[in-house]
Amino acid sequence: MVAGDRIAPHEAWWRDAVVYEIYVRSFADGDGDGTGDLAGVRSRLDHLSDLGVDALWFTPWYLSPLADGGYDVQDYRAIDPAFGDLVEAEVLIAEAAERGIRTIVDIVPNHVSSEHPWFRAALADPSAPERALFWFRPGRGENGDLPPTEWTSSFGGPAWTRTTDPDGSPGQWYLHLFAPEQPDLDWGNPAVQREHADVLRFWFDRGVAGIRIDSAAFPAKDPALPVTIDADAHPHLDRDEVHEIYREWRAIADEYSPPRMLVGEVWLADDERFVRYLRDDEMHGAFNFEFMVTPWDAAALRSSIQRTVTAHASISASPTWALGNHDVTRAATRYGRADSSFSFDAKRFGTETDAALGLRRARAAALLAAALPGSLYIYQGDELGLPEVEDLPLHALRDPMHERSGGVDPGRDGCRIPLPWTASEPASGFGGDPWLPQPDGWSELAVDRQLADPLSTLALYRSLLRIRRAEAALHDAPLEWMPSDAHTIAFRRGDLLCLTNFGSESVALPLHHRLLISSAPLDGGRLPGDCAAWLRL
Known part of the structure; x- marks a missing residue:
């Protein structure tokens, strides 16, 4: 029996799962060397279990020179020594499974490390x-x-x-469509195809419940290599041939009992092209980046939600929802800006933000996202309301996006700061001297401090995920829009209504039986601005 078999079988578990993303290097340090590792993750499994997650998605933990945070893989069958070893990975998968938590690992088909x-x-x-x-x-x-x-x-x-x-x-x-240390593979070569098929089986055989596919639309290239790019026949993005890769991978995933899951990183604006990755013989899901980068605006978010629900209506795959990940400016900072959308091209040093407003909106967004039909992805630290750290010293920056931009892009290190666990301990309980420096005041956001505060963001997440798991309507009822004005979004699923107020003034609650949860205390029975609530109708 492998580790994954210890979990009660539920073949479509991913349809409404809560998946927690772990960036191992910054999660928890078990050996005190300043780098997060598998021992650190194992020591914090109770936190994840108590939070109420169904699965863990690990960004690459393989042997790597770490030129791009591990997405430059040197050996898929070896754990990087900075994180541990293969035996410990197997133990971690088993210990998570004992808590009813599945494991998803990252596979990067487009490229490998230049040290491969x-x-x-x-x-x-x-x-x-x-x-x-x-x-x-x-x-x-x-x-x-x-x-x-x-x-x-x-x-x-x-x-x-x-x-x-x-x-x-x-x-x-x-x-190399990414860094020079990440040479692109030629997927027209059968040896490339065989190697990845073997890698999938290697991890599935060790109890992994699914894989997250990095840069999923990139691997197939036009062998003619046209000098310039024609958007109508793009030479290296979303080519029709890429689907043959994932059909083969799906067949491998379906060989297992229970079947393994595939979820793709598919950044595409065209819904028709996007859903092709979600046909019944390809992926089970793909990340919903449009929702993630949409600004804090009622009309824009309602449109994004409806577009997602409509796109998935004709396929068996369920939508995914997320407020952030290891590449994107954290929601608690992003939502406090004049422009609360996100674009890689627009990232600059010194962008002003209202931290209190950003956190208030991020808490409301958590309720909004968690009430939508489909699966929910949470990036580590979002449950603590962590902000983007934007004043890192230049010498500490590691992300190649900073250097390759000529120094104008701060890169992605600001959302990868090691987590604070215990306020009174050095490095806020992360362990050792963190590989990225934690800012002043980081300990104020530590897990132990938030556990003692019933109004903390961690308390909010624990409550909403507990309710989400218990409410049958949030697993199987369709979304039904309710009447709302220009500053609110209201929808029901069964007898549960989610109301989000994007305005600055409080609004009256609709007739309801009971308040289940709100992102901030009510104001005389009214929902304050930039807040959300779940109501029993």
Whole structure:
């Protein structure tokens, strides 16, 4: 019996699950070296169980040089020594399962680390067969000094890097849609396909309940490598051929009993293209980034919710909802800005925010998201109301997005600050000297301090997830919009109504039997501005 078999079978558990994202490096440090690790996660499993989550999604914990936070994988079958080892990962999966919590791991099909054995062999010898596993090409121009295409990296700058041959002469170029330390794989090569199929089985055999697929729309490329990008026939984003990859993966997932789950990181604006990833023989779900980046505005969020519900109406996959992740400015900061939407291109140092307003809105957004039909994803620390840390010293920044932007983008380190656990302990109980510095006042947000405060954000999350689990309507009832004005959103699911007030003035509650929960205390029986409530009708 593997670890995952210890959980009572529920083949469609992902349809309404609460999934908690763990960025291992910043969650908890078990050995005191300043880096989060699997021992730290194991020591905090009771926190996750008491919070009320159904599954844990681990960002890559594999052997990696950490050029991009672990998304540059050197070996999928080894845990990075900074985090632990494979035996401890298996123990963690088992201990989580004993608490009824499933495990999801991250797989990155688009690229590997430049330290991966395949790529090292390809660099060492221009005639090595491993070059066929990647996108090595001669450059353009008289001496090959221009990259093969004009494509740009998602992290900024060119998407090609030129190699140097062993004799010191300039060599071919290789493609990397992210950092140069992340060379893209050629999915037209059967060896690439076989390797990933084996990796899936490796982790499924160890009790993993599902995988999260990073940059899921990127792996397939136009083999002609056109110099410029045609949006109508994009050469490396959302190509039709990519679906063959996930059909094969779904077949592997379905070999297991109970079947394993696939959820994709699919950043696409076109709903018709988006839902193709969710056909019955592909993924079980895909992240809803439109909802995540929508500003704090009643009309905009209502439109986003309706668009999501409509897009999923004709397919068996259920929607997903999230307020943040390890890439996006934290909601408690984002919602306090004049522009409360999110865009990677717009991130800049010194953007003003109203911290109190941002937290107030983030608490309301938590109730709104948790009441919607589908699964809920929570990024570690959001249950504590953690803000984005935006004054990190420049020498401490690790994210390649900062460097590749020429220094104008603060990068993603601000949402990856090690968590505060115990207010009175050094490093707020995280352990050791944290790999990213915690700001002054971080201990005020520590778990132990919030547990002692019935009005804390942690108390709010624990209550709302407990109610969410107990309310049958929040698992199977459809969403029905209720009458509301321009400053509110109201919908019911069964006999439970969720009301969110986006205005600055309090509003009267509709006729109801009982208040189940509110994101802030009521004001004379009225719902204050920037607050949400669940009501029993």
